[in-house]
Amino acid sequence: MTTVPVTRALFDDVMVPNYNPQQFVPVRGEGSRVWDQDDREYVDFAGGIAVNALGHAHPALVSALKDQADKLWHLSNTCTNEPALRLAKKLTDATFADKVFFCSSGGEANEAAFKLARKYAYDNFGPEKHEIIAFTQAFHGRTLFTVSVGGQQKYREGFEPVPGGISHVPFNDIDALKAAISDKTCAVVMEPIQGEGGIIPADPEFARAVRELCDEHNALLVYDEVQTGVGRTGHLYAYEGLGVAPDIMTTAKALGGGFPVGAMLCTDKVAPSLGFGTHGSTYGGNPLACAVAEAAIDTINTPEVLSGVADKRAIFVEELEKINAKHQIFKEIRGAGLLIGAELIDVWHGKAAKFLAAARDAGVMILVAGPNVLRMTPSLIIPEADIREGMARLEKAIAHVLETETAEA
Numbered sequence: 001m002t003t004v005p006v007t008r009a010l011f012d013d014v015m016v017p018n019y020n021p022q023q024f025v026p027v028r029g030e031g032s033r034v035w036d037q038d039d040r041e042y043v044d045f046a047g048g049i050a051v052n053a054l055g056h057a058h059p060a061l062v063s064a065l066k067d068q069a070d071k072l073w074h075l076s077n078t079c080t081n082e083p084a085l086r087l088a089k090k091l092t093d094a095t096f097a098d099k100v101f102f103c104s105s106g107g108e109a110n111e112a113a114f115k116l117a118r119k120y121a122y123d124n125f126g127p128e129k130h131e132i133i134a135f136t137q138a139f140h141g142r143t144l145f146t147v148s149v150g151g152q153q154k155y156r157e158g159f160e161p162v163p164g165g166i167s168h169v170p171f172n173d174i175d176a177l178k179a180a181i182s183d184k185t186c187a188v189v190m191e192p193i194q195g196e197g198g199i200i201p202a203d204p205e206f207a208r209a210v211r212e213l214c215d216e217h218n219a220l221l222v223y224d225e226v227q228t229g230v231g232r233t234g235h236l237y238a239y240e241g242l243g244v245a246p247d248i249m250t251t252a253k254a255l256g257g258g259f260p261v262g263a264m265l266c267t268d269k270v271a272p273s274l275g276f277g278t279h280g281s282t283y284g285g286n287p288l289a290c291a292v293a294e295a296a297i298d299t300i301n302t303p304e305v306l307s308g309v310a311d312k313r314a315i316f317v318e319e320l321e322k323i324n325a326k327h328q329i330f331k332e333i334r335g336a337g338l339l340i341g342a343e344l345i346d347v348w349h350g351k352a353a354k355f356l357a358a359a360r361d362a363g364v365m366i367l368v369a370g371p372n373v374l375r376m377t378p379s380l381i382i383p384e385a386d387i388r389e390g391m392a393r394l395e396k397a398i399a400h401v402l403e404t405e406t407a408e409a
């Protein structure tokens, strides 16, 4: 056997070019710190895009995975298993939902949600009631159905024809939704906070109006909580903070704390429409995934972790405001809990990626949400010292960009 040198350059040789990963290759992580092949250390404010909610190598998750690895990895959906049933019980006890469907990603959870919404309307009202209303800038995944419901044309372009019967209206615009919704609408789909679209929270008044309009038209309300769920906003799920319960909710990302798992949760009213044989997933309910997710939920759904989110947000906001007092670079700091968006001032619009690259060079991993917004989705248990250190590095990165780059007038 020959050994191939594994470097970032190998990516370009052997991988489909749909990603353009950063120039370093991380090899290990602990808590909110990550080390690369050269043993350079980074503070992790990215958290794997709202996935590593308990940081890297959390002992409770590592031990859940190791314990389950010695017992049972996989059977098939012809058998159920203990970790899946325990996780489903915990999710239904902790939320509005009565029933759960497991899968392995957010896109798959949404695919199940949209199929269920269509099927429920078909079963109860007939095939005419199949229209789905979603919002511009929304993100729901990369399958053909989920890019179609998503509100970003660039993710559909070149993949047409896409599924029909889907329309988009501006987010937080009650009148636009009123004009679009009808008795042909089977579902309205929204993120409680638009994530990829730029960290745009739903107004509580808008969220309540959406619920009322859905009820008036017998349409189901679908919440995509793939990014906002599992403690991210300081609630187990963000719908609690809005005071509006959906009929169907999807969750993934942080659910497995880094192990692939997703779920579609729904009420007893709608669940029967996914009857025996209507839908499925080979890996859905995988024992390894569910054992890790159970440990993640047990750890995150506690007063200490959930209430800690607001305290940690306060430190992030304080530090971002300090940076802004010095450099006047942010137009707005928004989001909820540890889903943090810092929109650049207008002259720096389109250049968020430059700040991400400079941050990496300064030893802190951040994200962007579109071309204008710096995004941070760190571990929910990131220590204060790591926040302060990461922010000191971010400040250096921003100073460097301002010295070396010119903003577009």
Ligand SMILES: *Cc1c(COP(=O)(O)O)cnc(C)c1O
Binding pocket: 104, 105, 106, 107, 108, 110, 139, 140, 141, 142, 191, 195, 196, 224, 225, 226, 227, 228, 252, 253
């Ligand atoms: C990330 C994300 C998805 C897609 O999840 P995958 O696991 O990548 O399929 C869907 N919806 C929202 C809101 C997301 O943030």
